[in-house]
Amino acid sequence: MRLVAEFEIRCDALPLVEVAATLPETTLILELQFNHGGRPLFLVTVTDGSDREVANALSDAYDVNEWTLVGEAGDTRRYQVLPALSFEEQLGDHVDDLAGLEALATADAIIERIEVLPNGWRQTGWFADRDAFDEFSTFWRRNADFSLSRLTRDGESKPPGDGLTDHQQEALRTAYEMGHFEIPRQASLEEVATELGISASSLSERLRRAETRLIEETVATAWPPLPE
Structure with missing residues (x-):
């Protein structure tokens, strides 16, 4: 029975947490590139935040050696980041079993998404069975603050909107509560933006991104296809 798990690992020592704390208005998605030797490179996708703010945060981070902007589209930028620390230097004072951490990389699991938060990582992972998930969760419960948000069987549907970022959910919720979507409109775009501080x-x-995601998860998946 394959499982899909969503969870948070709250540990200030995890890579790039300092960067996320410096950029509270951004969304940071991290991918690990394991084909680059013993210490994987990071591929970081950043949404929102100015170029200068992101550049300063990466340059000042204690766990970043070098970084390169490799792509940009709208308000989304992708960076390749060379870590400044080994696993031992990064997590040695916080994780008791570094060998166990390295062993998780070969477990029957795939971490599909890592969102870097100001206090840790939010992750989505696929696990071959319950034993594989228990091995993973037990390790992190022993070494950090582990919080499980959802555990479902492979193939079970997610509720619409589950793929929205925290900032997108906050924007939709605030706009709705202030009456931005009512007819006639009770709050302008500028008024909602002022409430959110953006x-x-x-x-x-x-x-727009949030609405597009909701359409993709609901109307766009309807069957039969809409007539052309």
Whole structure:
């Protein structure tokens, strides 16, 4: 029985947590590139936040050696990051069993998504069976603050909107509560943006991305196909 798990690992020593704490208005998605020797490179996708803020945060981070901007589209940028620390230097004071941590890389599991938070990582992973998940969760419960959000069987559907980022959910919720979607409209884009502490253009982009994701998860998946 294959399982899909969503969980948070709260540990300040995890890679790039300092960067996320410096950039509270951004969304950081981390991928590990294991084909680059013993210490994997990081591929970091950053949404929102100015170029200068992101560049300064990466340059000042204690666990970043070098970084390169490799792609940009709208308000989303992708960086390749060379870590400054080994696993032992990064986590040695926080994880009792470093050998166990390295063993998790060969477990019957695939970590599909890592979102870097100001206090740890939020992850989505696929596990071959319950034993594989228990091995993973037991390790992190023993070495950090592990919190399971959802555990489902492979193939079970997710509720619409589950793929939204925290910032997108907050934007939709605030706009709805303030009456931005009512007819007639009770709150302008500028008023909602002021409530959130962001620019109107950033809010517009955030709402558009959120609405697109909801359409992809609901209307766009309807069957039979809509007539052309």
